[in-house]
Amino acid sequence: MNVDPQHDTPHPLPTVALVGGGPGAWDLITVRGMRRLRDADVILTDHLGPTAELEKLCDVSGKEVVDVSKLPYGKQVAQSRINELLVRYAREGKKVVRLKGGDPYVFGRGFEELQHLAEHGIACEVIPGVTSAISVPGAVGIPITQRGVVHSFTVISGHLPPGHPSSLLDWAALARSGGTLSVIMGVRNAAAIATALIDGGLSGSTPAAVIQEGTTEAQRSFTCTLDTLGERIVSEGVRPPAVYVIGEVAGLRHHGG
Known part of the structure; x- marks a missing residue:
């Protein structure tokens, strides 16, 4: 048990860790995240992050590894089921890691x-x-910001199209923001x-860059303009996971891909 120094009341030690696995490459996880994986009895994994190379981060023998992937437009494990598993394993007294791609709090x-x-x-x-x-x-x-070029950026979930009744995005406002859109x-x-942003006033000639499987051995990238973004993604056969950047920084000299 831990004790709150302000109230002297005990509270339980964490038995579940929500760990951000990073963008893809296994060695881009944090040191603390790696330590929690090594200490874990149970690991609930996504399809993103270092899942495919988990054995490089910890000895998986003796650990229970549970695949709870949510593949885009494919296999789905209901969030309610994931929640149930987290509670069940924790109540069994096991040390549980919920390993996620990227950061646990970014979508x-x-x-x-x-x-x-x-x-x-x-x-x-x-x-x-x-x-x-x-x-x-x-x-x-590609820097998400660059001195003298852009002073802000916005991270956007593109899983819903513009105009969708559940969308919370104001595409016209994003088009006017003057910042990088990731x-x-x-x-x-x-x-x-791309159409919504152009309709909102962002120039179709705005630079854009697309990166698929970023930070992994399968990484590839290309640049285009906003008005050709949709066409190029189709012609290049881009599949998730991929990130695209819209803004002047996408036109800066870049390497890789």
């Missing part, structure tokens, strides 16, 4: 899992990870997103 539903655990009286530790929205462009030499989970909706 990773990590806070939902933490809330569910808290509702069941289970302590949880959150270990940040390197988000692909920034690191993947950086892996091909879109994740947006491969399928790239053409619609």
Whole structure:
């Protein structure tokens, strides 16, 4: 048990760790995240991050590794089921790691899992990870910001197309923001997103860059313009996971891919 120094009341040690696995390459996880994997009895994995090379981070023998992937437009494990597993394993007294791609709190539903655990009286530790929205462009030499070029950036989930009734995005405002736009989970909706931004006033000649499988051996990238973004994603056969960057920084000299 830990003791709160302000209230002298005991509270349980965390038995679940939400670990950000980073953008793809196994060695871009944090040291703390790696340590939690080594200590874990159970690891619940996604399809992103270092899942495929987990054995490089810890000895998986004797650990229970559970695949709870949510593949884009494919296999799905319901979030409610993931929540149930986290509670069940924790109540069995096991050390549990929920290994996520990127950062648990960047479109990773990590806070939902933490809330569910808290509702069941289970302590949880959150270990940040390197988000692909920034690191993947950086892996091909594209800075998300650059002095004298841009002073802001916005990370956007592109899983819903513009105009979708559940979308929370104001595409016209994003078009006027003057900042870099980094879109994740947006491969399928790239053409619609580009159209919405152009309709919102962003020039079709705005530079764009697309990076697939960033930071991994399968990484590839190309540059284009906003008005050709959707067409190029189709012609290049881009598949998730991929990040695309829209803004002047995408036109800067870059390497890799």
